[in-house]
Amino acid sequence: MSRQPLRLAILEAERVLSSAGVASPRTDVELLAAHLLGVERTKLMMVPLVDPAVVEALQELVRRRAARVPLQHLTGTATLGNVTLAVGPGVFVPRLETELLFEWGLASLEGVDNPVVVDLCTGSGALALALANARPDAAVHAVEKDATALSWARRNAEERVRSGDTPVRLYAGDVAEPTLLLELEGLVDLVVCNPPYVPDGTPVPPEVGEHDPGEAVFGGRDGLDVVRHVVGCAARLLRPDGYVAVEHDDTHGGSVPALLSARRVLTAVEEHTDLAGRPRFATARRTAPPRPRMVMHAPER
Incomplete structure (x- = not known):
């Protein structure tokens, strides 16, 4: 499968967390993405495309965060x-x-x-x-x-x-x-x-x-x-x-x-x-x- 835009994955994840009532959805998604990629949050813009496996892993973390598992536990x-x-x-x-x-x-x-x-x-x-x-x-x-x-x-x-x-x-x-x-x-x-x-x-x-x-x-x-x-x-x-x-x-x-x-x-x-x-x-x-x-x-x- 071809690589996918990280920006679109982050936007969709932000929508999920916002719907779940998480107080800072964008920040949390970016921190989760940075954690998965092993980069600083400020460097995410330097990673335009990611493998489908990264998107799937991010979706799983977002699902757990939407269930209100603390960001720090994730x-x-x-x-x-x-x-x-x-x-x-x-x-x-x-x-x-x-x-x-x-x-x-x-x-x-x-x-x-x-x-x-x-x-x-x-x-x-x-x-x-x-x-x-x-x-x-x-x-x-x-x-x-x-x-x-x-x-x-x-x-x-x-x-x-x-x-x-x-x-x-x-x-x-x-x-x-x-x-x-x-x-x-x-x-x-x-x-x-x-x-x-x-x-x-x-x-x-x-x-x-x-x-x-x-x-x-x-x-x-x-x-x-x-x-x-x-x-x-x-x-x-x-x-x-x-x-x-x-x-x-x-x-x-x-x-x-x-x-x-x-x-x-x-x-x-x-x-x-x-x-x-x-x-x-x-x-x-x-x-x-x-x-x-x-x-x-x-x-x-």
């Missing part, structure tokens, strides 16, 4: 910063919104040599590995409670080491444990966390409800069950002038900053919005201890 990867991560069933897929938290956290480390970083609820290891990639001098520690997610994080961490990146130390642990990372108490320059935060019962897209692990998405009746523990853990781990950044639901624009402000040792609390202008993550700084008062004694006569 390609097997997700990205954060300059890091590509393996993802799939059993682990939360990193979202674009977390890129903003990553950039803020990286900026908070400017001027800090050999920083100590902790990523709580690490999932696939996305934030920990992106920060380790951007700051090779950092000592990065990552904590995950779920065994399946931790196995994905370990796979990604081992791959980054093979690529020459700074190792990340992984821990099986729960942020609710009062002794978690006790050896790092008061020593951490940055704590980041993308915890489960969607309030129970909130409608979510099929890609989330049917494929992301529920324990990585939902955070209790108000969505703050895990966040409360994260705030307490961060307040304990941070060194004076260290920072914490916590991603949250867009309904938490007031509640998460309030949880941070309730800790007397945390100051400079700020709310940050995502690209759509919705509340998305909150940050705070650990206060430095007050300087001891100088007591002036009158000279002896």
